[in-house]
Amino acid sequence: MSTSSPDVTSSVSGSLPRQRRTYSIGELARMFEVTPRTIRFYEQEGLLAPERRGQTRVYHEKDRVRLKLTLRGKRLGFSLAEIREVIEMYDAMPDGNARQLKRLLEILGEKRANMERQLEDIRLMQRELDDVESRAREVLDRLARQGA
Amino acid sequence: MSTSSPDVTSSVSGSLPRQRRTYSIGELARMFEVTPRTIRFYEQEGLLAPERRGQTRVYHEKDRVRLKLTLRGKRLGFSLAEIREVIEMYDAMPDGNARQLKRLLEILGEKRANMERQLEDIRLMQRELDDVESRAREVLDRLARQGA
DNA sequence: GACGACGTTGACGTTAACGTAAAGTGGTTG
């Protein structure tokens, strides 16, 4: 459904002549260093919807990009449910009503805020690490001088 | 044990005349918007070690700072076990041997790398959000013009 | 035609990080 959506990947890949490359579940798994189980689980959770050729799943560029975005979201601490929410709204966008779109903007705002806080957290954490590291080096130095 | 350690908080709080303020578990919980249960759990996992006055826990500045760092670490996606590892090594630092200290520096390096990747992830994710948002606004605009 | 590599579904197991409920302790306040 809604496969009429222009192209989820275009924001990243630009407008190269469509690559008709496809992937097996194993290939994707190796590419992103996850297990096939994980990929099937993501599908079950509504994050992926690969084509079926007979029994087996066939993944296109669109699916690969989705997986990439999903994993990136995960590294940033988003739950699969949150990620799915955004993906679903993105898919429904072209024929979405105003209320849905505003809700989407709302969600995006939350994500943004979240990331701003993460940036601040990282800044602070890096300072702490600097501090701990310099202390550790001091102690090491002292040990070296004494031990020698 | 190892309460002889100079002061865990000094890196942040500077060298103000020691604040002898203490906190109850409930106060801390409200301050950081977590439940007492969470704080007790962190203690059980070796992240906190509050004083005991009789039966009840008494938290000092040092504990508050630890909690703050713990929660920050969590927001950055570190597990409690990872956080504890760093805290333990920090505590053991003054009388730690060279091997331990080098291990600490190693861990700090990993954390740093992790955060570098997160920074990159955030940068990329922000671009995606920009993109999705501008598309959503376009559609909204179109709807508004048509609807009017 | 057996074998191995890869794919499939289904079901149960596991881990982290708490939530929640029960039952008791200790202080103070009307």
Added chain:
DNA sequence: CAACCACTTTACGTTAACGTCAACGTCGTC
């Protein structure tokens, strides 16, 4: 003193995100 509050321990429950295992189908090839 009774009632209430905040705190305590113990223990079982819960959720997310997979892991693991069984049992089976489908190729290509030796």
